[in-house]
Amino acid sequence: MDVGDELYEYLHGDSALSRQYRGETAPQPPHALDRAILRAALGTPVKSPCLAPLAFAASVLLSLAMVAAVILAPASTMRGSDAPRVTRVLYSEPADTRRPSQWLADIAALRRAGRLREAAAEMQRFHSIYPHYIVPSDE
Amino acid sequence: MAFFDDDVSLMLRYRDGDPDAFAALYSRHKGPLYRYLLRHVRNAGAAADLFQEVWSRLIAARARYEPRAKFATFLFQIAHNCAMDFFRRNAHSRRSLHGNDADAQLNEAEAPEDERPDRVAEFAEQRSALLAAMDALPREQREAFLLHEESGLTIEEIARVTDVPVETAKSRLRYAVRKLKNSLAAVTEAEPLPLRARAI
Numbered sequence: 015m016d017v018g019d020e021l022y023e024y025l026h027g028d029s030a031l032s033r034q035y036r037g038e039t040a041p042q043p044p045h046a047l048d049r050a051i052l053r054a055a056l057g058t059p060v061k062s063p064c065l066a067p068l069a070f071a072a073s074v075l076l077s078l079a080m081v082a083a084v085i086l087a088p089a090s091t092m093r094g095s096d097a098p099r100v101t102r103v104l105y106s107e108p109a110d111t112r113r114p115s116q117w118l119a120d121i122a123a124l125r126r127a128g129r130l131r132e133a134a135a136e137m138q139r140f141h142s143i144y145p146h147y148i149v150p151s152d153e
Numbered sequence: 154m155a156f157f158d159d160d161v162s163l164m165l166r167y168r169d170g171d172p173d174a175f176a177a178l179y180s181r182h183k184g185p186l187y188r189y190l191l192r193h194v195r196n197a198g199a200a201a202d203l204f205q206e207v208w209s210r211l212i213a214a215r216a217r218y219e220p221r222a223k224f225a226t227f228l229f230q231i232a233h234n235c236a237m238d239f240f241r242r243n244a245h246s247r248r249s250l251h252g253n254d255a256d257a258q259l260n261e262a263e264a265p266e267d268e269r270p271d272r273v274a275e276f277a278e279q280r281s282a283l284l285a286a287m288d289a290l291p292r293e294q295r296e297a298f299l300l301h302e303e304s305g306l307t308i309e310e311i312a313r314v315t316d317v318p319v320e321t322a323k324s325r326l327r328y329a330v331r332k333l334k335n336s337l338a339a340v341t342e343a344e345p346l347p348l349r350a351r352a353i
Contacts, residue, residue, distance in 0.1 A: 020327070020330060020331060020334075021323070021326065021327045021330060024326075024330045025301075025307075025308070025326075031330060031333055031334060031337075032302065034283050034337070035283060035302050036302075038281060038283060038284060040184060040188065041187065041188060041191060042183065042184050042187060043183055043184075043187045043201065043204055044201065047201060047204065047205060048179075048183070050205070051179065051205065051208045051209075051212075052175070052176060052179065054208075054209065054212055055167075055172065055175040055176075055179070055208070055212050056172045056175070113198065113199060113202050114202050114205075114206075115198055115201060115202050116198075146206070146209040146210060146212075146213050147205065147206065147209060148205055148208075148209055
């Protein structure tokens, strides 16, 4: 059978491959995730679309100011290590590459150990890196 | 408009403040989206994180939503972008761990977490011959197959979601179908089943 015919049959017919795939187990997301997402969907206030251009303009201005500060800084005020240090900051990798669920588990462990202040600081850092992540209510 | 389907109406209602509309949309798409992510990234923990991230992005962007395609295309486009970010992050983690010398052997289709014995075992438990054959596909071909099977996307829609030309999407799906058929035929002929998953 020509490859094109094979694809045509797959796309337009009730192919054996599709039937077999549909016969596989159909895992569903955990219920806790369902609840967290539905709660977030109901509780998040809608942001006004008219603020979007202002936010964009603000971030452009801030970026330009940072670039200007780096480029136009007087040479006399620079220490020898300033330039490389700025470069490192600008191109640094995210501070934490843990997956969100792993990070939340670590925070929960801190709480269980009674290290509440550290847990709160970690949670603040978590929110700064994953601002849209829906944290279950028991975290 | 052809893409003004039920889902688009629900999303517009949700955008305009109807919470029940979101619940209906979520109920309709959560299974296909979860399975797409689970079988695409092949890691249950990462799939759960990505699943949440996709819906979070959709919720955050709802005020700006305008129907320009089928809702499933919109949703899976977000999912594709999240998955790509995941693969990039993992590729970067791997480079950081192994240094630049490992770059030449870097296989982006495999995430470092996939190699963790606990994660592999967790995912392997549910593998069948077909799912094991899907694992062996290149990532792009596996994704094209999943997008068609889980969300019923056409070749044109798969191209749009994955941001490639239609011919590329068609070629990916064609090879995925052919390889899966061949793998399954080989399994049927061979006894006992020589599946990697069974050995784990």
